[in-house]
């Protein structure tokens with residue numbers, strides 16, 4: 001059945017999550033003339049574009065903010081920040097489905113973090129990279145939490161997030177030492193060569209050469225050439241940002257964290273590391289433990305080994321991701337990749353879609369998430385062709401029903417007007433936060449008070 005849109009008719013699409021992927025969907029669906037409701041956990045939109053990417057990337061962040069404002073200010077887009085969807089949250093998935101929108105898209109990102117599941121990983125001084133990143137980007141809930149890093153920090157992982165955390169430790173915390181710990185070797189490093197420029201002035205090159213000497217036999221054993229790999233790594237240390245602290249950054253390769261060792265106060269004192277060797281696995285290599293252990297002294301440990309989705313959202317979940325339809329459809333093999341799927345009943349969850357890091361945790365940069373959202377919008381558009389549109393009055397009724405649900409539950413949902421008020425309140429502060437180069441309120445409570453204050457201001461002056 002092909003449903004055509006009358007002038008007074010449209011589809012209502014609900015998008016949960018206003019990060020790059022969600023905004024990609026909102027952009028496309030609103031351009032097509034549909035009514036779009038956006039529900040976002042954070043008061044502010046942007047997701048990791050606002051609270052993830054490193055604070056000094058002001059141009060990237062500013063450009064994204066500008067484009068998101070333009071989308072959210074469209075008359076057929078209805079933004080509600082400070083609304084969490086999930087079990088025991090403001091609204092459940094079932095309640096949202098009950099509203100009878102034509103489609104429901106989850107673009108909630110990957111809010112959970114992976115650990116390597118080692119003994120002692122709940123000790124004081126063990127952190128997840130995303131929490132650290134949220135902290136230094138001033139996300140409410142994380143901004144004011146203490147992150148006591150000590151003088152020597154071990155960061156587990158060798159991807160871009162490791163680089164961002166190291167950048168913060170080098171530039172802001174100015175710790176003595178940061179060591180990136182990798183289970184595999186230097187050839188398997190994952191960070192982008194451009195990103196390492198932020199910290200390469202701090203890399204101790206003599207120590208790096210010694211680390212290569214230490215692991216040389218194990219690299220050669222699998223046909224890797226340590227000299228070439230070291231040269232390749234050093235060649236990337238060009239255009240390094242100026243040295244801003246005396247922090248020494250180093251690497252420990254072929255090193256698998258086994259236990260976090262603690263003192264009597266349950267504070268981190270060291271990592272127990274197992275030596276590994278490389279073993280060919282297809283085109284790649286995997287790390288195999290050698291049962292030789294040593295202690296690596298450190299005061300804190302940051303796990304930067306990727307993310308998993310938040311299973312409390314209440315969508316079918318398995319192994320760190322929400323489940324998507326494993327059955328490839330005939331008409332378009334891509335559609336299934338975005339369809340939420342219930343394995344218990346072996347059926348697609350009708351009208352429910354996933355996109356961005358909610359469907360592929362930790363995969364790609366902002367541009368990839370945006371494209372994923374646009375791709376999802378195409379899939380939703382094909383789905384809408386099988387659905388009857390609603391009269392616009394019916395859509396308005398559904399949005400009013402949603403507002404009533406917020407009121408009944410005392411959810412202080414923030415619309416675009418509220419966001420503008422918040423922006424004005426932040427602009428009143430000439431002092432910028434020490435590190436992020438602009439002023440941000442750091443708690444939801446503070447933001448809500450400021451929004452209220454700004455909203456009352458014109459009325460108060462009119463009354464005078």
Ligand SMILES: Cc1cc2nc3c(=O)[nH]c(=O)nc-3n(C[C@H](O)[C@H](O)[C@H](O)COP(=O)(O)OP(=O)(O)OC[C@H]3O[C@@H](n4cnc5c(N)ncnc54)[C@H](O)[C@@H]3O)c2cc1C
Pocket residue numbers: 016017018019020021022039040041042045046047048049052053054057083084085086107108109110111130133161164310313355356357358363364365366367368369
């Ligand atoms: C540390 C770090 C640094 C990065 N740096 C860069 C960079 O420099 N350049 C670059 O291009 N990319 C960078 N990326 C990658 C980029 O941020 C991601 O590709 C992108 O943000 C993923 O988009 P998303 O929309 O899928 O998820 P997110 O950006 O995580 O957005 C998810 C949104 O969902 C909302 N949400 C979550 N749970 C709920 C819920 N239960 N109910 C309602 N709303 C919910 C959140 O409030 C958020 O707004 C970085 C990522 C990280 C982790």
